[in-house]
Amino acid sequence: MPSIPVPSVPEPASSELPPGMAAAGQISTEELQLAARNHGMPLEALRYPITPVGLHYLLIHFDIPAVDAGTWRLSVEGRVRSPLTLTLEEVKARPAVSVAVTFECAGNGRAGLSPRPITQPWLLEAVGTGQWTGTALGPLLEEAGMLDDAVEVVFTGLDRGVEGGVEQQYQRSLSLEDARREDVLLVYELNGQPLPPQHGFPLRLMVPGWYGMTNVKWLSTITVVDEPFLGYQMARGYRMRATPEEEGTPVTRIAPRALMVPPGIPEFLSRRRVVPADSVCVLTGRAWSGWGVIERVEVSTDGARTWDDADLKEVMSPAAWRGWTYPWQPTGPGEFELACRATDSASNTQPLDPPWNVGGYSNNSVQRIHVTVAPPASHSP
Amino acid sequence: MPSIPVPSVPEPASSELPPGMAAAGQISTEELQLAARNHGMPLEALRYPITPVGLHYLLIHFDIPAVDAGTWRLSVEGRVRSPLTLTLEEVKARPAVSVAVTFECAGNGRAGLSPRPITQPWLLEAVGTGQWTGTALGPLLEEAGMLDDAVEVVFTGLDRGVEGGVEQQYQRSLSLEDARREDVLLVYELNGQPLPPQHGFPLRLMVPGWYGMTNVKWLSTITVVDEPFLGYQMARGYRMRATPEEEGTPVTRIAPRALMVPPGIPEFLSRRRVVPADSVCVLTGRAWSGWGVIERVEVSTDGARTWDDADLKEVMSPAAWRGWTYPWQPTGPGEFELACRATDSASNTQPLDPPWNVGGYSNNSVQRIHVTVAPPASHSP
Numbered sequence: 232m233p234s235i236p237v238p239s240v241p242e243p244a245s246s247e248l249p250p251g252m253a254a255a256g257q258i259s260t261e262e263l264q265l266a267a268r269n270h271g272m273p274l275e276a277l278r279y280p281i282t283p284v285g286l287h288y289l290l291i292h293f294d295i296p297a298v299d300a301g302t303w304r305l306s307v308e309g310r311v312r313s314p315l316t317l318t319l320e321e322v323k324a325r326p327a328v329s330v331a332v333t334f335e336c337a338g339n340g341r342a343g344l345s346p347r348p349i350t351q352p353w354l355l356e357a358v359g360t361g362q363w364t365g366t367a368l369g370p371l372l373e374e375a376g377m378l379d380d381a382v383e384v385v386f387t388g389l390d391r392g393v394e395g396g397v398e399q400q401y402q403r404s405l406s407l408e409d410a411r412r413e414d415v416l417l418v419y420e421l422n423g424q425p426l427p428p429q430h431g432f433p434l435r436l437m438v439p440g441w442y443g444m445t446n447v448k449w450l451s452t453i454t455v456v457d458e459p460f461l462g463y464q465m466a467r468g469y470r471m472r473a474t475p476e477e478e479g480t481p482v483t484r485i486a487p488r489a490l491m492v493p494p495g496i497p498e499f500l501s502r503r504r505v506v507p508a509d510s511v512c513v514l515t516g517r518a519w520s521g522w523g524v525i526e527r528v529e530v531s532t533d534g535a536r537t538w539d540d541a542d543l544k545e546v547m548s549p550a551a552w553r554g555w556t557y558p559w560q561p562t563g564p565g566e567f568e569l570a571c572r573a574t575d576s577a578s579n580t581q582p583l584d585p586p587w588n589v590g591g592y593s594n595n596s597v598q599r600i601h602v603t604v605a606p607p608a609s610h611s612p
Numbered sequence: 613m614p615s616i617p618v619p620s621v622p623e624p625a626s627s628e629l630p631p632g633m634a635a636a637g638q639i640s641t642e643e644l645q646l647a648a649r650n651h652g653m654p655l656e657a658l659r660y661p662i663t664p665v666g667l668h669y670l671l672i673h674f675d676i677p678a679v680d681a682g683t684w685r686l687s688v689e690g691r692v693r694s695p696l697t698l699t700l701e702e703v704k705a706r707p708a709v710s711v712a713v714t715f716e717c718a719g720n721g722r723a724g725l726s727p728r729p730i731t732q733p734w735l736l737e738a739v740g741t742g743q744w745t746g747t748a749l750g751p752l753l754e755e756a757g758m759l760d761d762a763v764e765v766v767f768t769g770l771d772r773g774v775e776g777g778v779e780q781q782y783q784r785s786l787s788l789e790d791a792r793r794e795d796v797l798l799v800y801e802l803n804g805q806p807l808p809p810q811h812g813f814p815l816r817l818m819v820p821g822w823y824g825m826t827n828v829k830w831l832s833t834i835t836v837v838d839e840p841f842l843g844y845q846m847a848r849g850y851r852m853r854a855t856p857e858e859e860g861t862p863v864t865r866i867a868p869r870a871l872m873v874p875p876g877i878p879e880f881l882s883r884r885r886v887v888p889a890d891s892v893c894v895l896t897g898r899a900w901s902g903w904g905v906i907e908r909v910e911v912s913t914d915g916a917r918t919w920d921d922a923d924l925k926e927v928m929s930p931a932a933w934r935g936w937t938y939p940w941q942p943t944g945p946g947e948f949e950l951a952c953r954a955t956d957s958a959s960n961t962q963p964l965d966p967p968w969n970v971g972g973y974s975n976n977s978v979q980r981i982h983v984t985v986a987p988p989a990s991h992s993p
Contacts, residue, residue, distance in 0.1 A: 258639035263647060263723060264883045267737050270651030273810070275675040285666035285808050286676075293878050294656040295667075342644060350881060356648050394880040427666050429654070497674050499775040500731060502645045 234577045235486055248346050255345040262352045271356020277492045277517050284422055287359030289429055290336045292401055293392030296449050300433045309455040312376030319433050325366040331551040333360045333519045337442035337482045340594030348591045355598055360551050363437055365418030369411045380457040384410040386436050389449040397463045403447050404460035414439045439550030440484050440521035444469050472589040485521030486595040487581055489528045489573035492516055493600050509607040512559045517552035523576030528555040534568035535583055561604040569600045615958045616867055616903055629727050636726040643733045652737025658873045658898050665803055668740030670810055671717045673782055674773030677830050681814045690835040693757030700814050706747040712932040714741045714900045718823035718863045721975030729972045736979055741932050744818055746799030750792045761838040765791040767817050770830040778844045784828050785841035795820050820931030821865050821902035825850050853970040866902030867976040868962055870909045870954035873897055874981050890988040893940045898933035904957030909936040915949035916964055942985040950981045
């Protein structure tokens with residue numbers, strides 16, 4: 232597995248706010264509208280190896296389209312010898328694969344940047360792991376017969392809207408090499424049930440290890456093209472840029488991240504945690520990376536000054552998160568800052584400080600959780 | 613059906629911001645944390661008579677608790693002759709009822725207030741309709757045998773946290789009269805599946821027509837008490853107050869509201885709508901009230917200046933929303949403000965301006981949707 236290409240990107244001083252940027256901690260009504268629709272996974276749901284439906288994160292660019300499975304068709308067209316049109320039943324009749332895969336939004340962590348781009352304001356919860364069932368894309372492309380001049384495959388969803396001034400259906404492309412990967416699927420079930428409307432019913436693309444924007448929902452058309460596809464979501468959205476003017480590099484695989492179930496009990500408004508001092512607190516969580524297997528998770532209980540190795544659980548599936556545990560005996564009542572940090576088999580690890588870029592993508596700086604360890608007396612009801 | 617008691621509450625001038633209040637349009641990181649967890653129903657999901665799991669709104673005060681259905685028990689205790697302890701199988705073995713019921717958070721609409729209380733910042737999406745299956749509460753209380761001094765029934769969930777400085781399990785009470793209502797159920801299925809963790813697995817209370825805070829999730833104990841219950845969620849939370857100091861009146865039934873599926877296509881960030889000018893646009897939506905059946909829905913296409921009746925669909929279930937449609941032929945390209953307004957059988961109707969109270973509850977002022985009607989040419993791709 233290769234390591235993550237790290238562009239050299241200067242973080243602007245927060246005094247100079249360019250257009251489209253906001254200071255941390257000030258969310259606009261427009262962003263709230265997005266946050267009310269596009270929900271994260273409450274972090275206590277890290278306890279489930281497979282995220283229950285309704286807890287998995289969701290990012291919907293436009294509206295959830297109404298799709299009639301009876302009249303819906305999947306078209307495979309463009310630079311192919313034999314264009315195909317398949318019903319949902321025909322897709323389901325093909326050889327089926329079921330696999331646990333972790334999805335994460337490329338913008339996860341964005342709201343922790345300063346300044347941050349004004350768009351979906353994710354904190355840390357834009358993640359989830361589904362048991363996805365579908366059929367491999369490669370054999371379908373084989374059957375259609377890609378012509379010699381084919382260079383990319385474009386995936387078009389039924390969701391339509393305006394972004395960056397461009398009216399569009401949601402579209403993303405893959406190189407031929409990526410499209411032919413064995414683990415790239417067209418999926419029609421999540422956790423043993425038909426895809427829910429919000430996850431792309433009746434069919435979506437799934438590219439394990441890549442950020443979620445790749446997994447085109449409400450998939451209707453697969454088009455083989457003879458030149459690189461320059462649609463909005465490829466050429467303008469989802470690129471790592473130091474300045475708005477530059478071309479940038481595409482966002483692809485998921486950078487490593489470990490998250491922890493916030494221990495103890497929360498305060499309603501602040502979500503700050505209270506942990507009783509009278510027992511060992513077993514910290515648990517999960518970690519993942521699109522660049523390799525998770526080989527190490529470290530935990531800090533002193534604000535990321537010193538680190539100790541957590542115990543890793545078995546690997547559940549190559550592209551799914553890996554569980555970890557760490558028993559913590561607080562030294563006594565007081566205030567503590569917990570943190571966790573993942574390292575993958577390609578030696579990619581999480582930074583302590585947020586990596587900055589114009590789009591606010593791939594901020595995998597370590598999670599920090601402030602915990603109040605309460606004296607036993609004050610904790611009892 | 614009675615009409616809504618309307619307390620006389622002066623709206624503070626927005627220049628004087630009391631503690632715990634914020635100006636409209638400025639969301640803090642603490643509130644964003646809540647918005648990332650507690651999601652609304654994307655309004656296009658008004659198209660579904662029964663909201664698919666994962667699209668129904670969620671408000672979780674503390675954390676989703678981990679519940680083992682095998683060891684979980686429901687206790688009925690307190691001022692009863694025969695305390696009961698039931699397994700989930702024993703609850704399910706009782707006579708079952710399945711009914712469509714609309715839930716709405718009491719804080720829905722809160723973010724539209726100015727100033728607004730700093731807490732879960734709902735816009736308009738905190739709603740959903742489930743097909744709920746369970747067993748009636750009344751016969752269970754009958755079986756336990758409430759003693760003559762019983763005055764209320766307290767429902768305790770397994771979710772625990774700190775709110776308003778008080779460490780607590782989530783608890784709400786009902787009067788004996790309300791607890792004995794035939795339609796009050798203990799529910800264990802949503803849309804034909806076991807309750808998802810986030811909706812209260814394995815059992816929750818359901819009081820049709822009341823705001824969602826009543827429907828205690830992760831229910832573990834039902835306690836019959838001989839004096840009014842003054843827990844945090846009854847005596848401090850969920851009360852209509854003109855000033856923070858006063859006792860206020862309890863939040864109970866759902867005020868009428870109509871919502872519309874935003875027509876056309878959205879712009880990603882602003883969620884503003886673009887509708888093509890070249891066709892009749894059929895506006896659709898749903899309306900509900902906890903005070904009576906919806907008897908009228910009106911639509912305005914000129915910024916709530918003039919109103920026209922929408923066509924009502926059949927009543928699906930007494931406590932579920934009612935569909936409506938309204939064919940709209942835009943007069944031509946330009947900017948339009950759409951609005952809709954519900955009236956129930958008790959003659960309660962929606963106000964044009966937000967009704968203000970300290971907790972920001974029950975703001976059922978009419979939804980307004982700004983729409984750009986585009987010339988046919990600019991709309992085609």
